[in-house]
Amino acid sequence: MSGDWGPVLIATAFFVVMLPGLICEIPGGGGRGRPEFHSMKTNGIAMFVHTVIFFAFCAIFMVAVGVHVYAG
Secondary structure (H helix, E strand, O other): OOOEOHHHHHHHHHHHHOOOOOOEEOOOOOOOOOOEEOOOOOOHHHHHHHHHHHHHHHHHHHHHOOOOOEOO
């Protein structure tokens, strides 16, 4: 019995990469409005933007591209 691990791996990788403040924060905090890199700070707008980008990338890679990884 093997399952499709593609969606799990894609979602996990994008979740780690898209954490606001880990690599970059779009839009940046502090009222400046420009992207900040590795600030480890976040705000509500940045969380919303990163969430939308996360779901867009997941939909593109899972539905349109059709990434499949089978174990076993």
